[in-house]
Amino acid sequence: MISARRVIKSYRGAENGELRVLDGLDLHVERGEFVAVIGPSGSGKSTLLHILGGLDVHYDGEVELAGTRLRSLSDRELARFRNRQVGFVFQSFHLVPNLRVFENVLLPAFFGGESIRKADRSRAEGMLERVGLLSKKERVPSQLSGGERQRVAIARALLQHPQVLLCDEPTGNLDLQTGDEIIALFRQLQGEGLTVLAVTHEERISEAAERVLQLRTGVLLDDGDSREPGR
Amino acid sequence: MIVGSLLQLIGINLRREARSAVFSSLGVALGVGSLVFFVSLGLGVGKVIREKVFPVDQILIEVAPAAISLGSFGTSLNQGTIDRLSALPEVSAVFRKMSVRVPAISRYDGDFFGSPLRVRLEVLALGVDPGLLRDDIRLGNFADPGPGLPIPGVISSRILEAYNKSFAPTRNLPQLSGALVVGFSFPVEFNSSMVAPSVRGSPIPSQVQVVGVSDRALLAGITIPLSTAIRLNQGAGVDSQTFTGATLVAKSAELVPTIAAQARRMGLKIDDQERRMAENVGFAVTLTTSALALLSILICALAAANIAQTLFASVRARAKEIGIMQSVGASRSDVRNIILGEAAAIGMVGGALGTIGALVAEHAVDRLSLSYLPSFPFKPESFFSHPWTILLGGVSLGILAAVLGAYAPSRRAAATDPAQTLSE
Numbered sequence: 001m002i003s004a005r006r007v008i009k010s011y012r013g014a015e016n017g018e019l020r021v022l023d024g025l026d027l028h029v030e031r032g033e034f035v036a037v038i039g040p041s042g043s044g045k046s047t048l049l050h051i052l053g054g055l056d057v058h059y060d061g062e063v064e065l066a067g068t069r070l071r072s073l074s075d076r077e078l079a080r081f082r083n084r085q086v087g088f089v090f091q092s093f094h095l096v097p098n099l100r101v102f103e104n105v106l107l108p109a110f111f112g113g114e115s116i117r118k119a120d121r122s123r124a125e126g127m128l129e130r131v132g133l134l135s136k137k138e139r140v141p142s143q144l145s146g147g148e149r150q151r152v153a154i155a156r157a158l159l160q161h162p163q164v165l166l167c168d169e170p171t172g173n174l175d176l177q178t179g180d181e182i183i184a185l186f187r188q189l190q191g192e193g194l195t196v197l198a199v200t201h202e203e204r205i206s207e208a209a210e211r212v213l214q215l216r217t218g219v220l221l222d223d224g225d226s227r228e229p230g231r
Numbered sequence: 232m233i234v235g236s237l238l239q240l241i242g243i244n245l246r247r248e249a250r251s252a253v254f255s256s257l258g259v260a261l262g263v264g265s266l267v268f269f270v271s272l273g274l275g276v277g278k279v280i281r282e283k284v285f286p287v288d289q290i291l292i293e294v295a296p297a298a299i300s301l302g303s304f305g306t307s308l309n310q311g312t313i314d315r316l317s318a319l320p321e322v323s324a325v326f327r328k329m330s331v332r333v334p335a336i337s338r339y340d341g342d343f344f345g346s347p348l349r350v351r352l353e354v355l356a357l358g359v360d361p362g363l364l365r366d367d368i369r370l371g372n373f374a375d376p377g378p379g380l381p382i383p384g385v386i387s388s389r390i391l392e393a394y395n396k397s398f399a400p401t402r403n404l405p406q407l408s409g410a411l412v413v414g415f416s417f418p419v420e421f422n423s424s425m426v427a428p429s430v431r432g433s434p435i436p437s438q439v440q441v442v443g444v445s446d447r448a449l450l451a452g453i454t455i456p457l458s459t460a461i462r463l464n465q466g467a468g469v470d471s472q473t474f475t476g477a478t479l480v481a482k483s484a485e486l487v488p489t490i491a492a493q494a495r496r497m498g499l500k501i502d503d504q505e506r507r508m509a510e511n512v513g514f515a516v517t518l519t520t521s522a523l524a525l526l527s528i529l530i531c532a533l534a535a536a537n538i539a540q541t542l543f544a545s546v547r548a549r550a551k552e553i554g555i556m557q558s559v560g561a562s563r564s565d566v567r568n569i570i571l572g573e574a575a576a577i578g579m580v581g582g583a584l585g586t587i588g589a590l591v592a593e594h595a596v597d598r599l600s601l602s603y604l605p606s607f608p609f610k611p612e613s614f615f616s617h618p619w620t621i622l623l624g625g626v627s628l629g630i631l632a633a634v635l636g637a638y639a640p641s642r643r644a645a646a647t648d649p650a651q652t653l654s655e
Binding site for chain 1: 232562564
């Protein structure tokens, strides 16, 4: 499902020095896997996620997701890829503050290449119902708790039925109980066949994942054999 | 992103940014409104000048004998010259004109449309070929009736306007329409004067009956049939062979300069005083309108600059939102189109508001003019003229100004790096 080969990503550092955060990284994730990538802050976890999701195109190496080689895509094709193949969940939720909850969830449908139909609205309502927030669809994000905002973000990420859910510290801003609820939701989605890749430094996510990879010095190290999630 | 979705998203964005959108659109409305107002005013005033004050027919050329200068004599305008003018291939008709070359006065003392009137004035009379006034004759035949019978006369529509707006109100005399004045008779005594030192022969008392009102009639006098003028001149023993002038009808307006050049070569002069006056006044109006329109366009440019500044700030403030849209599938062109679309909507609303505001202001000015401005000659019912192109142009200008203002911000927005923005 996800394949990255010899991915190199550098940033221009202080005094024109080059900071290489990904240094020939290789990654392979099967369909329906729940993989956690752990590593300290600044190790390049978010950068890896952005590259896999087609948000960052300035890298060397090859990335293939759901059979699509990202390097060969134009800007428009890459946008369509992000719309159809992947869903993002961010630590800071990244909801549009002035849009209502329902409009935030519906947002990907505006870029789907077709006009917004009743079916899209029904689907958005269905997603909100699934995350338990249909009754709050008319609210704006500031009227929701952190956990509720993250569930809205997940509903938005799932709207276009993506193949892969890419999560960047998804429980970083949540309390313990709410974080557990979100993790449970991820496991539920994985159970339905969705591939979940989460970058985190939280143990509870790595405990819930099937496989844990450590990002160190720009490469991924397998933390051990695959295991039953929730070990 | 298809147009329908784009419009829906623009609608949602504008609703939540309503206050700033309204503020930006007001700038556009001010520019477009003033432009529509001033252009409509220029067109309206120009129309009055063209159609009422100096109603110059574009295919008519007035020729007259050249003035005497430095001992050389210009060509006299006799029948031979008229025939040569008629023979020009560019000319479709020639109408001769001859002044009555003896003085005349009118002594009116009696009922004047319900009001007593006593007046004595010198009268100028000009005889013209009937064809020139054919379309304006409303009573009987415009031909010489012979001695002793009322002479058919045509008066100028402009002098009637001056009478109605200036003369009549100050003297409590009735307002007269063109239809009302037709049939009115008044005495004219030819070969008689209150100011000429000596007049040969005895006075010829006559009656002149108004048979029409025309833009082509003599401005300050009466226009009578040419044959009548010839008869009166013959009777008084003055020149009845040469003409005072002639009106040439060109086959098309483009041929007027060619005909004028040929007439000049014949030694005639072109009497284009009215045309020049019309052109000069028209030019002055156009110049004033252009200056005001330029000022309005400057206001639109300022509005565009304001929109640019507002959108630059908005793009900076919405960087994260743009990153979010990119993460859920917005391409660079989608982002650019959203910003441009929002600006176009602001421009359209501003343009429409400005145009409507201009129409309301025009209506108010016309109402105020009707109520408070004193009556004056050629005072129009409306000072404004706004063909649909002006109204459409106003809205289009609003959109154009806003989109131009949004161009640079939209490019900046499209260049947003989602990975960087969403990491901050």
